[in-house]
Amino acid sequence: MSRPFYEQIAIIGVGMMGTSLGMSIKKKGLCKKVIGIDRNFDNLKTARRLSAIDSYTDCLKDGIADAVLVIFATPILSMFEIAKRIVYAVRKDAIITDIGSTKAELVYRMTELFHEHGNYIGSHPITGTEKSGAINAIDGLYVGRRCIVTPVDTTDRFTIEAITRFWEAIGSEVSVMNPDTHDKVMATVSHLPHVVAYALISGIMEGEKSGHDLLRYAGGGLKDFTRIAGSDPLMWRDILMSNAKEVLGSMERFSKTLERLAALIRDKDMKGVYEFLDQVKDVRRRFTDT
Amino acid sequence: MSRPFYEQIAIIGVGMMGTSLGMSIKKKGLCKKVIGIDRNFDNLKTARRLSAIDSYTDCLKDGIADAVLVIFATPILSMFEIAKRIVYAVRKDAIITDIGSTKAELVYRMTELFHEHGNYIGSHPITGTEKSGAINAIDGLYVGRRCIVTPVDTTDRFTIEAITRFWEAIGSEVSVMNPDTHDKVMATVSHLPHVVAYALISGIMEGEKSGHDLLRYAGGGLKDFTRIAGSDPLMWRDILMSNAKEVLGSMERFSKTLERLAALIRDKDMKGVYEFLDQVKDVRRRFTDT
Numbered sequence: 001m002s003r004p005f006y007e008q009i010a011i012i013g014v015g016m017m018g019t020s021l022g023m024s025i026k027k028k029g030l031c032k033k034v035i036g037i038d039r040n041f042d043n044l045k046t047a048r049r050l051s052a053i054d055s056y057t058d059c060l061k062d063g064i065a066d067a068v069l070v071i072f073a074t075p076i077l078s079m080f081e082i083a084k085r086i087v088y089a090v091r092k093d094a095i096i097t098d099i100g101s102t103k104a105e106l107v108y109r110m111t112e113l114f115h116e117h118g119n120y121i122g123s124h125p126i127t128g129t130e131k132s133g134a135i136n137a138i139d140g141l142y143v144g145r146r147c148i149v150t151p152v153d154t155t156d157r158f159t160i161e162a163i164t165r166f167w168e169a170i171g172s173e174v175s176v177m178n179p180d181t182h183d184k185v186m187a188t189v190s191h192l193p194h195v196v197a198y199a200l201i202s203g204i205m206e207g208e209k210s211g212h213d214l215l216r217y218a219g220g221g222l223k224d225f226t227r228i229a230g231s232d233p234l235m236w237r238d239i240l241m242s243n244a245k246e247v248l249g250s251m252e253r254f255s256k257t258l259e260r261l262a263a264l265i266r267d268k269d270m271k272g273v274y275e276f277l278d279q280v281k282d283v284r285r286r287f288t289d290t
Numbered sequence: 291m292s293r294p295f296y297e298q299i300a301i302i303g304v305g306m307m308g309t310s311l312g313m314s315i316k317k318k319g320l321c322k323k324v325i326g327i328d329r330n331f332d333n334l335k336t337a338r339r340l341s342a343i344d345s346y347t348d349c350l351k352d353g354i355a356d357a358v359l360v361i362f363a364t365p366i367l368s369m370f371e372i373a374k375r376i377v378y379a380v381r382k383d384a385i386i387t388d389i390g391s392t393k394a395e396l397v398y399r400m401t402e403l404f405h406e407h408g409n410y411i412g413s414h415p416i417t418g419t420e421k422s423g424a425i426n427a428i429d430g431l432y433v434g435r436r437c438i439v440t441p442v443d444t445t446d447r448f449t450i451e452a453i454t455r456f457w458e459a460i461g462s463e464v465s466v467m468n469p470d471t472h473d474k475v476m477a478t479v480s481h482l483p484h485v486v487a488y489a490l491i492s493g494i495m496e497g498e499k500s501g502h503d504l505l506r507y508a509g510g511g512l513k514d515f516t517r518i519a520g521s522d523p524l525m526w527r528d529i530l531m532s533n534a535k536e537v538l539g540s541m542e543r544f545s546k547t548l549e550r551l552a553a554l555i556r557d558k559d560m561k562g563v564y565e566f567l568d569q570v571k572d573v574r575r576r577f578t579d580t
Contacts, residue, residue, distance in 0.1 A: 126507060190512065193515055280492060
């Protein structure tokens with residue numbers, strides 16, 4: 001497919017994610033002009049300095065008025081409120097997307113909201129860092145990473161193709177999935193691991209109330225968990241809340257798995273415990289291969 | 291303290307851990323001769339080639355006869371059986387230790403066994419890799435890492451001092467702790483994280499039965515878990531089994547913590563979820579500092 005070119009792109013929210021995306025858009029030459037929209041002028045100035053955007057504003061309607069591609073990169077729970085304020089101002093031919101980490105709850109509402117206004121389709125680029133703010137933007141953050149686009153039954157083919165071309169031009173590998181499947185998959189491979197890491201570190205803190213400086217005795221394993229639990233608590237609260245049903249389901253399944261292993265240990269079932277621990281080698285190998 | 295020097299050191303089991311230790315002993319010049327004892331001649335030859343040992347044998351009694359320091363570096367559940375075979379052959383003045391990852395169960399039995407024979411004290415160097423076998427030995431594996439030595443009430447002061455000097459000469463940072471406290475601490479900071487990682491990957495595999503290639507959509511978080519769950523299943527079965535009581539206790543506490551977080555999500559308690567996720571920042575910071 002030929003490289004897409006947009007006259008004007010608006011990025012709503014120029015934090016770490018939005019600014020990194022702007023950097024890639026500019027670098028790949030995908031548009032004439034990128035406008036950054038934010039209430040935080042530090043972020044806007046930093047994004048401008050990093051050449052992630054060409055100009056900026058804190059006025060939503062001015063910012064998106066001429067954009068043919070509008071990208072929501074704000075915290076996920078704020079997106080719908082912001083969308084309501086711009087819905088009548090978007091161009092009829094504009095592609096509208098977001099980079100939120102959960103989809104069903106947002107996508108169905110956005111699809112309805114933008115029904116007669118522009119062409120909305122959800123995106124979820126699977127990338128990020130533990131750090132936030134434009135100052136922590138990373139050139140190439142999206143390159144070589146997977147991006148899931150989440151059309152619904154009513155999304156037209158042109159919109160799916162347009163957003164696919166956009167992400168591929170950025171350098172991402174695109175998968176197409178409906179929003180519900182997306183949320184189920186993400187609950188398992190991303191949200192649950194985070195929940196578990198947060199709970200584990202929380203348990204360490206409880207344990208330290210006994211007076212031991214437990215971290216002194218931690219090996220590499222716990223350090224990895226600490227890194228994961230070092231993700232932005234505000235962002236993760238929003239992810240867990242906006243995907244509550246699937247997250248709770250995955251937590252419940254996980255608790256049962258854990259209880260199954262506990263029972264094997266309690267029963268001194270050497271063979272059973274070994275088999276439980278050994279079964280993961282297939283996953284390990286596949287991860288190493290990718 | 292002056293650097294210790296041993297005429298002869300015997301390492302029982304020259305897998306990854308034992309061979310790495312031999313490399314450090316030789317490099318630091320802590321003895322005249324290191325003897326490697328193993329049933330696996332590939333490991334013995336590799337250890338010799340890596341200059342981790344000076345000579346080798348598959349005969350336990352020959353190997354330890356003249357050693358003034360005997361180090362058990364075999365899988366933990368095999369140690370006591372091996373110890374019974376050499377107890378009458380060890381030198382009366384020998385220091386005997388092991389590098390097992392769990393202590394109470396082993397240490398109390400070893401202390402009783404060696405009561406009149408040599409001077410036993412448990413050690414647990416907190417280090418390792420996911421790979422096993424002499425071929426994967428790492429020079430410097432123990433350097434800068436913590437080593438917990440676990441005396442009991444009857445251990446004499448000379449033995450504690452001798453083993454402390456040995457590990458410090460290797461380059462480890464020594465903590466002294468009784469075996470029960472050790473096992474409680476390790477269940478929390480090491481065994482539970484491993485159990486959780488294994489259970490999480492097991493859950494991914496269950497999820498894949500629905501036909502999704504879930505790993506394609508995994509971010510960095512899951513990859514860290516996969517690495518942890520990539521640890522040797524045989525070694526970890528033995529660790530979990532030999533510390534079953536504390537491991538089960540930590541699993542139970544963890545499940546309660548997880549249930550507390552699930553309740554907050556279920557109740558749509560935005561503030562509560564945020565506070566739960568945010569509380570770990572202190573642990574994060576302390577880990578970064580160390």
